Amino acid sequence: MPLICEEIHKVFLKRIADSTVRRLSLYLRYLEEFETRGLATISSDELAARGGTTSAQVRKDLSFFGSFGKRGLGYDVPQLGRRLREILGLDREWRVIIVGAGNIGGALAFYRGFRQRGFSIVAIYDTDTSKIGKRFESLTVRDTAKLTDDNAAEPADIAVITVPAEAAQSVANLIITSGITAIMNFAPVQLQVPDEITVKTVNMAMELEGLSFALANRE
Amino acid sequence: MPLICEEIHKVFLKRIADSTVRRLSLYLRYLEEFETRGLATISSDELAARGGTTSAQVRKDLSFFGSFGKRGLGYDVPQLGRRLREILGLDREWRVIIVGAGNIGGALAFYRGFRQRGFSIVAIYDTDTSKIGKRFESLTVRDTAKLTDDNAAEPADIAVITVPAEAAQSVANLIITSGITAIMNFAPVQLQVPDEITVKTVNMAMELEGLSFALANRE
């Protein structure tokens, strides 16, 4: 597909399904594995096997963004990797703050996966005075009250919420007021936010209860 | 709906959508909030508002399991709570093991939400000799090599995988061989498992990349 067509494609880019984006993320991971193994091309079938999906699904997912493959051959591994990183916005650095310096917030501050993918943790906040000033890796826990001012000085792109459920909504409000438009929420509540704010919720209780349901309803 | 009908209902219980189960989990949380506030009844509208969904969705979700409400009135809060706990299998204790005593595994071992919902963490494993013997709360990290024997002696219901991506599939195989049939996977890979095994994956990298995609593709 020539470049001009890709541009037209992008203009008419319709709402991409969440599930599609999640799979792109998986495909990229497998591509990187293939890349380190030095393989030059990969077929939709091979990508599908690793991602637990079908080759048709892989091709459809990719087709939303252009046509990157060669018929009869497959996809060029480094090239498709580059394109996926572009599409997923991983070709730049995103500034991330963590609000809530408890167990989960702390674990995330130490998590290497962030930086590897271009997510740079620039601050960690808490309201608990016994936690403020504590160090996590190279970061010192700051008072949540300073969040708005800090963010005006050096804006972050993404805020991770790791506070208790009761505090999550008000923290979300604070974050949004401060001008951050993307939230990753670890609190077990559905945050109420304006349409222009993107939220991803990781609700462990929900997942566990999903397992519990499956166990309780076998046959 | 009389009891006999509920039983018939259960027999023909068709595959319940994942999304439905997740919402039930949310409804329960809000019901508990209402319960502590001492409210006796709740309407599908009120439940919907908190869960970020619609009243029709709430009623449809509940209708898969019976009819619990009173027309013109709503749902009895404690009664619906009891039914939801039953449906979700939260009226019993589930034994959970954690495999991988790194940052995330450690944070989960300390996480209070587990026990509150009837999930009892009975063991934590690692292969790293520098971690084996270390204490997390009341648990001592054991050698992963002992997992199968331990589980034969005292079977667990759910295994949580918090090992690096490269090790996740082999750990999953070990877990399945040991007889555990439900897995919560924190490694950023799609585990290949037999149909009778239930897996829930929490892939933080995927969620983050979802946010990155949203940020990169705004207008």
Next chain:
DNA sequence: TTATGTGAACGCATTCACAGCC
């Protein structure tokens, strides 16, 4: 009158199937 329960309509993601190109 108010709010549930549910068949029917709808919309959307997945799957199919095959034309098109290497």
Next chain:
DNA sequence: GGCTGTGAATGCGTTCACATAA
């Protein structure tokens, strides 16, 4: 011949709308 790209068909979760019951 092999594998991609994609309109068409399918399947399924969500929404609608209204009959039903308190």
